[in-house]
Amino acid sequence: MNTDFSFAVSRRGFLAAAAGAAVSASLGPARAFAGDERQIKVAPGQARLASASSPATAVWAYNGTVPGPTLRLRQRQPVRITVENGLDEDTTVHWHGIRLPNAMDGVPGLTQKPIKPGARFVYEFTPPDAGTFWFHPHANSLVQLGRGLAGALIIEEAEPVALDRDLLWLLQDWRLSSDDQIAGGFGSAMDASMSGRVGNLVTINGMAPGDQNVSAGERVRLRLANASLARMMALRFEGHRPVVVAIDGQPCEPHEPEDGRLVLAPAMRIDIVLDMQGDPGSRHAVIDDFYDGLAYTLTTFAYDKAPPLRAHPLDAPVGLPRNPLPTPDLASAMRQEIVVQGGMMGGGKLAGVGGMMGMGMPGMSGGAAWAINGMSMTGDGHVGMAPQFMLKRGASCHLTMRNETAWWHPMHIHGFSMLVLSRNGAPVSHRQWQDTVLLAPKDVIECAFVADNPGDWMLHCHVADHQMAGLMTVFRVT
Amino acid sequence: MKLTYRLAPLAALIATPLPAVAATINAVMYKNPQCSCCESYASYLEHNGFKVEVKPVNNLSQISSDAGVPADLEGCHTLMVDGYVIDGLVPVEIVKKLLTERPAITGITLAGMPTGAPGMGGEKDGTWTIYAFTKDGKAPTVYATE
Numbered sequence: 001m002n003t004d005f006s007f008a009v010s011r012r013g014f015l016a017a018a019a020g021a022a023v024s025a026s027l028g029p030a031r032a033f034a035g036d037e038r039q040i041k042v043a044p045g046q047a048r049l050a051s052a053s054s055p056a057t058a059v060w061a062y063n064g065t066v067p068g069p070t071l072r073l074r075q076r077q078p079v080r081i082t083v084e085n086g087l088d089e090d091t092t093v094h095w096h097g098i099r100l101p102n103a104m105d106g107v108p109g110l111t112q113k114p115i116k117p118g119a120r121f122v123y124e125f126t127p128p129d130a131g132t133f134w135f136h137p138h139a140n141s142l143v144q145l146g147r148g149l150a151g152a153l154i155i156e157e158a159e160p161v162a163l164d165r166d167l168l169w170l171l172q173d174w175r176l177s178s179d180d181q182i183a184g185g186f187g188s189a190m191d192a193s194m195s196g197r198v199g200n201l202v203t204i205n206g207m208a209p210g211d212q213n214v215s216a217g218e219r220v221r222l223r224l225a226n227a228s229l230a231r232m233m234a235l236r237f238e239g240h241r242p243v244v245v246a247i248d249g250q251p252c253e254p255h256e257p258e259d260g261r262l263v264l265a266p267a268m269r270i271d272i273v274l275d276m277q278g279d280p281g282s283r284h285a286v287i288d289d290f291y292d293g294l295a296y297t298l299t300t301f302a303y304d305k306a307p308p309l310r311a312h313p314l315d316a317p318v319g320l321p322r323n324p325l326p327t328p329d330l331a332s333a334m335r336q337e338i339v340v341q342g343g344m345m346g347g348g349k350l351a352g353v354g355g356m357m358g359m360g361m362p363g364m365s366g367g368a369a370w371a372i373n374g375m376s377m378t379g380d381g382h383v384g385m386a387p388q389f390m391l392k393r394g395a396s397c398h399l400t401m402r403n404e405t406a407w408w409h410p411m412h413i414h415g416f417s418m419l420v421l422s423r424n425g426a427p428v429s430h431r432q433w434q435d436t437v438l439l440a441p442k443d444v445i446e447c448a449f450v451a452d453n454p455g456d457w458m459l460h461c462h463v464a465d466h467q468m469a470g471l472m473t474v475f476r477v478t
Numbered sequence: 479m480k481l482t483y484r485l486a487p488l489a490a491l492i493a494t495p496l497p498a499v500a501a502t503i504n505a506v507m508y509k510n511p512q513c514s515c516c517e518s519y520a521s522y523l524e525h526n527g528f529k530v531e532v533k534p535v536n537n538l539s540q541i542s543s544d545a546g547v548p549a550d551l552e553g554c555h556t557l558m559v560d561g562y563v564i565d566g567l568v569p570v571e572i573v574k575k576l577l578t579e580r581p582a583i584t585g586i587t588l589a590g591m592p593t594g595a596p597g598m599g600g601e602k603d604g605t606w607t608i609y610a611f612t613k614d615g616k617a618p619t620v621y622a623t624e
Contacts, residue, residue, distance in 0.1 A: 194512070344515070
């Protein structure tokens with residue numbers, strides 16, 4: 001199906017060699033490249049998170065900003081992105097949700113050598129799908145993401161969509177100490193084995209949100225991306241009826257979410273269309289009430305006083321053009337199962353990795369607090385990770401994910417989008433393709449995808465503490 | 479803040495002319511909003527003469543660290559009572575011993591979530607060590623074993 005991959009395979013040897021040599025001048029006489037070229041420098045920086053006048057917080061930043069620059073690329077247009085590492089430690093960039101060649105996936109040890117301090121790596125791929133994606137490190141993920149390294153990656157549709165405005169809210173969650181600096185204690189045992197490092201300041205596009213100015217009658221596409229380490233969100237738009245048009249970058253059948261509540265776990269994206277039908281001058285809260293007893297107003301829509309742009313909402317359909325995803329053949333699909341185990345209150349499923357009931361200190365010193373099918377892969381990716389299962393290239397895979405724990409897990413598959421078939425036995429409608437599927441405690445979710453992209457791919461929980469503490473696995477497409 | 483906790487039981491004594499039972503001891507529990515064991519522990523304390531105000535927080539490990547609990551001895555919640563920090567599922571007899579003896583420490587902790595501990599269920603296996611900690615950088619010492 002996808003011709004981009006064959007193109008990329010031929011490049012893989014070259015790139016592997018380039019990554020091995022300290023790439024600086026070695027890329028030297030650049031081949032003629034017909035596509036977008038971008039540069040990203042990873043380095044320490046400063047950000048004012050609470051307000052423009054608040055004290056500066058020391059962060060790690062892409063091109064000096066938090067979040068990093070929004071990369072707007074074109075569907076089916078090649079791009080070459082040079083990443084230069086100005087940190088004192090290794091990094092990589094993972095292009096979250098993009099179906100790309102394995103060597104471009106940014107997992108240290110598994111798909112590339114890490115980018116050493118002072119070195120560069122050139123990522124090159126052709127995004128097959130239009131939609132809302134994002135990028136972040138896959139090395140020392142908990143700390144690097146927690147210090148601010150994240151950016152939006154928007155792949156624009158070949159034909160523009162009829163809307164008044166296209167907005168992005170890249171949501172980040174920071175754990176700050178009283179001196180406005182990023183609190184230490186990354187990887188604490190309690191965070192690792194419970195809900196992860198949830199913070200105390202949520203920002204939209206790098207700043208604690210003030211009002212969002214809107215106009216009566218306008219139609220807005222709002223791209224929501226949760227770049228938090230661990231904070232789940234459930235957004236309600238008071239006085240408005242959001243229509244979900246895409247999940248994880250993949251267009252779905254437009255629908256209103258259950259109870260009008262958008263559940264957005266770490267790494268997930270949801271695109272909604274909002275017809276701004278409030279009265280001129282009115283105000284409407286956007287509330288996040290995911291955690292019991294901890295609801296808060298994230299931001300407020302503040303309507304200007306101008307008369308409505310139009311008397312009635314736009315007639316144009318809100319649906320987005322579909323992406324070229326291969327349809328899995330369920331009849332012939334290979335069945336695989338992933339069982340998520342461990343954590344606090346875990347019922348002793350993890351005897352081999354610390355015995356969660358009656359454990360001492362799970363998750364300490366890089367120890368495991370979680371497992372998939374009895375195996376804990378800790379960290380960010382490394383050489384020699386044995387695949388949990390194999391798939392023949394082109395085969396369909398019917399994947400069941402079973403959460404035996406008492407905690408929530410957004411399970412992220414690299415390299416593919418999965419069609420979500422059912423949740424706890426009930427069919428999932430609206431044609432939802434996702435690269436990050438949220439499992440509530442005890443959930444059983446069935447998904448399917450076509451293994452059309454060869455390589456060793458990671459499948460892990462995107463609560464960064466959980467991933468680091470063992471909630472990760474690898475599968476191979478041969 | 480600590481002053482408030484110290485005064486609370488005193489206020490309760492004054493306000494109750496004829497206490498039928500021993501005065502309640504007020505406590506505040508900081509816990510993960512998604513952990514249920516802590517609520518069982520709060521209920522256990524309430525059956526043993528405490529009044530527990532439960533406060534769900536998302537940054538429990540930060541609160542526990544700020545309260546002086548050593549990172550490698552964190553319990554699953556943090557309780558503030560009568561000027562002391564009680565971290566984790568410490569049996570009530572030991573909490574009461576602390577509040578009676580009033581040693582010059584910041585608090586005590588039972589790390590992790592041992593099976594059989596109050597609020598956990600299951601059978602106790604092995605000895606629990608409850609550590610005393612201070613905020614002066616000294617190593618934790620054993621306060622009690624159970």
